Amino acid sequence: MTAADLASADLRAAVDALPPARPARATAALTGLGVALVAVAVVSAGVGQMNLSPAEVWHVLAAQLGFDWGTPSAHPNAEAVLLSVRFPRVALAALAGAGLGTAGALMQGVFGNPLAEPGVIGVSAGAAAAACGYIALGSQGAGPWGAALFAFAGGLGTTFLVYALSRSGGRTEVVTLVLTGIAVNAVAGAAIALFTFLADTAAREEIIFWQLGSLNGTRWAYVAIAAPIVTVAVALASTLARKLDLLSLGERSARHLGVDVERLRVVVIVLVAAMTAAAVAFCGIIAFVGLVVPHLVRLALGPGHRVLLPASALGGAVLLMTADVVARTAVDYADLPIGMLTSLVGGPFFFYLLRRSRRQAGGWA
């Protein structure tokens, strides 16, 4: 019962029998993901209509920092293309991926359900609807900040709404979650349709480009807005790790262990809305990243949030940058919408998870 009740030899044996609090491979995996992040970024920046080798990309990157590394490129425009087109695009892919991966992990933690995800639940759609409203009806004076702010407000409202609607007894059952997602996505879809109808031709085109989800045309201004939001939100999220672990015992038990559940909920919802909005405002709706990444991390490294949250951020960034490479190279002279790609892969994956949870739960509940 207490440590004092066991003879010290027995206690030592018992302590030795405990599995480690943090899986040994967690550090290795996080380091690996960090390395992969840099490698994919360098490769991704080189791929496109103007093909540059990683050494050439590395050269331009190092030159910015005042070093003379890598191989100078033969292309006269290499530096200009990288600096003004490729780098912001790669950076935004990484930021959006990190934000969506973390938002998914946070949401699953606070809903106590592994199927929760901003895209599935309709938070992305809610954010998109609000931003569409801004594009269609608002004055464009606020520039990219305006879309980001509206996306944030829309995402925040939708997250609170979904949270309030889909929970009972401190938990969210799968069937409630999915049905709520259908309803919210339907309403947000209708709002987007209405704004598309009301918008003028230029705004309409912008809205359509958005719904597909694309990184095409990323500017540094977007990165400058997304970077602080995502960085701060990911950092704040990682301070919640232990509380989110406790929340998996259920809200009452978490409270018994000293977690201020109401406050935690509000903080998580605001963070999820901020990260989703940062992604949606500049890339459109990119679904399923927040579903696939945390799930794979849990399989490999266990459910503890202290590892899950940073690994989901890194994994999301790597996944979205990789998807962006595919989007740019799969079809010659075409830049496929990245949101379409992630849904193409993520949709079946979601279905597989649904099947699995049905088998485990013995029904749709």
Next chain:
Amino acid sequence: MTRRPAPSAVAPPLQARGVSYSVGATAILRDVDLRVGPGELIALAGPNGAGKSTLLGVLAGDLRPCAGTVTLGGTAVHGIGVRELARLRAVLLQENRVSFPFTVADVVRMGRAALEEDPAADDAAVAAALAATDTLHLAGRRFPSLSGGEKARVSFARTLAQDAAILLLDEPTAALDIRHQELVMGLARRCADRGKSVVAVLHDLSLAAAWADRLALLGDGRLVAAGPVAEVATADALSELYEHPVAVVPDPVTGLPVIMPRRGALTCVR
């Protein structure tokens, strides 16, 4: 190996005065008075729907009574912060689910969340709690893969690892076999003997008679009787409370009361 000193903290008294609780128009608790002092193990019993779990929730500070007060060491429970409260009392709920596949050791370690982090002390407390509840061999298993009784014991180990002076246990023995029922109640008894306070909801009145200092009987939201088990658990009182004939016979070996339904008696005493 650093050894934690035996907990010397004596439980502050937990007291409910005139507590009523209702949901909508339905009164679940009516004017309940109960005091739990250090060194006491109180069994809470009564028919289904009598308000046992609600009373436990009120004592735990989860539910705010509609009337009356719950105080812990003289302070209103609601005035104590969640973290501070977690250091004072541990709660075991009837149903214990874990949303993600945490290992058994992880789950028990969560019991240490409100305490200052100290890896050596945490490991020792977790290992000791697992060993005491006969779950050390499950330490590396995933919680959702356990049987009902194993989950109950691991969750009990989590409340032990919390090192709180007050334990509130909702049916800690419901899913357990005979050996583990005795094990868990024996541990609860030992906690009380060390100066902790324990309140346990129990359906098995013989178990209450064997291990508890006092028995509190709830019926329809009221505290029907509270006192030493031998005084409270009479055949007449229990038969009336449960609306079923109940026999109280002395255990042939220990002399402790054994309480069981009288079968074959189809007529209700009413």
